[in-house]
Amino acid sequence: MRMTSVQVxxxxxxxxxxxxxxxxxxxxxxxxxxxxxxxxxxxVLNDGAPLDDVEKIVRQTSQEVKAQGVKLDSVVRALWEVxxxxxxxxxxxxxxxxxxxxxxxxxxxxGSRRHRVIVDVSWSAVEFLRQKLGLGQFVSGSNDALQKGxxxxxxxxxxxxxxxxxxxxxxxxxxxxxxxxxRRDLSDAAMLFLVGQSTTFYELWQAVTDAFEPPLVEGFxxxxxxxxxxxxxxxxxxxxxxxxxxxxxxxxxxxxxxxTDLFERMDRPEQELLKKYFFARVERLKTxxxxxTVSFPKALS
Numbered sequence: 001m002r003m004t005s006v007q008v009x010x011x012x013x014x015x016x017x018x019x020x021x022x023x024x025x026x027x028x029x030x031x032x033x034x035x036x037x038x039x040x041x042x043x044v045l046n047d048g049a050p051l052d053d054v055e056k057i058v059r060q061t062s063q064e065v066k067a068q069g070v071k072l073d074s075v076v077r078a079l080w081e082v083x084x085x086x087x088x089x090x091x092x093x094x095x096x097x098x099x100x101x102x103x104x105x106x107x108x109x110x111g112s113r114r115h116r117v118i119v120d121v122s123w124s125a126v127e128f129l130r131q132k133l134g135l136g137q138f139v140s141g142s143n144d145a146l147q148k149g150x151x152x153x154x155x156x157x158x159x160x161x162x163x164x165x166x167x168x169x170x171x172x173x174x175x176x177x178x179x180x181x182x183r184r185d186l187s188d189a190a191m192l193f194l195v196g197q198s199t200t201f202y203e204l205w206q207a208v209t210d211a212f213e214p215p216l217v218e219g220f221x222x223x224x225x226x227x228x229x230x231x232x233x234x235x236x237x238x239x240x241x242x243x244x245x246x247x248x249x250x251x252x253x254x255x256x257x258x259x260t261d262l263f264e265r266m267d268r269p270e271q272e273l274l275k276k277y278f279f280a281r282v283e284r285l286k287t288x289x290x291x292x293t294v295s296f297p298k299a300l301s
Contacts, residue, residue, distance in 0.1 A: 003070045005034040015057050021050050038071040047111025048078035077175050078110040080168050085161045087153035091120045104160045117182045119160050125191035131276040132195050159194050201270045204262045207244035212281045224299035231282045
């Protein structure tokens with residue numbers, strides 16, 4: 001007879017107790033689920049110190065029950081808290097080259113264990129935050145600190161803290177393991193989530209973002225070029241984003257078909273924010289891909 005999730009839980013608990021590790025388990029967050037063809041085990045610890053030992057026990061348990069025809073899918077993680085966030089300066093790649101991002105150090109605590117992770121905040125994320133707070137324009141490519149007096153590193157650091165706390169709050173198979181993956185990117189999409197905007201704004205913002213990404217940007221510009229529309233004319237460019245709308249929606253949600261309709265449904269502050277974001281992407285495109293101005297002179301005039 002196949003083992004149940006309750007029996008697997010008893011087995012794991014017994015082995016953890018024998019090893020003196022049961023006291024570290026947060027039963028409030030841990031779970032044992034029977035998914036039909038497999039059993040999912042999530043062990044959550046209040047202290048990150050014994051992570052390796054607990055993982056070893058769970059792996060051993062997985063091998064034991066596998067011999068009995070039971071497939072075990074497992075996650076072992078710790079509950080982490082953010083102790084400190086500190087701005088380090090411009091982000092650099094592994095070969096020492098500058099990246100289009102700012103680097104922040106985040107110190108995490110889990111019981112007696114401390115751990116250091118790095119968060120790279122993209123220039124576009126900083127630009128979005130500047131526009132949201134009305135703090136002036138971001139100078140892309142600047143190697144200076146985050147222009148104190150306009151957008152301080154402390155203010156960006158608050159968003160970094162919120163980002164890390166959100167990432168750490170996810171459980172199950174979506175969880176982020178800061179030990180295995182000590183580096184994270186805070187993109188403009190993540191910054192949008194952190195500062196909070198309406199669903200309508202996000203849908204159109206995503207369409208604008210997609211239009212300027214490498215897989216789609218040339219087709220987007222070609223369409224504008226054929227229509228004789230310049231990127232300087234936001235209102236005439238707006239309908240072109242209708243082709244970018246769509247994606248993963250929850251059941252019962254509808255797909256929007258008109259970017260202009262979406263824009264008209266937003267309030268004035270969101271409209272102005274989207275326009276600022278759009279023109280920031282236009283300038284970024286001209287700076288990063290100057291060759292496109294030759295291929296699409298009308299669109300990029």
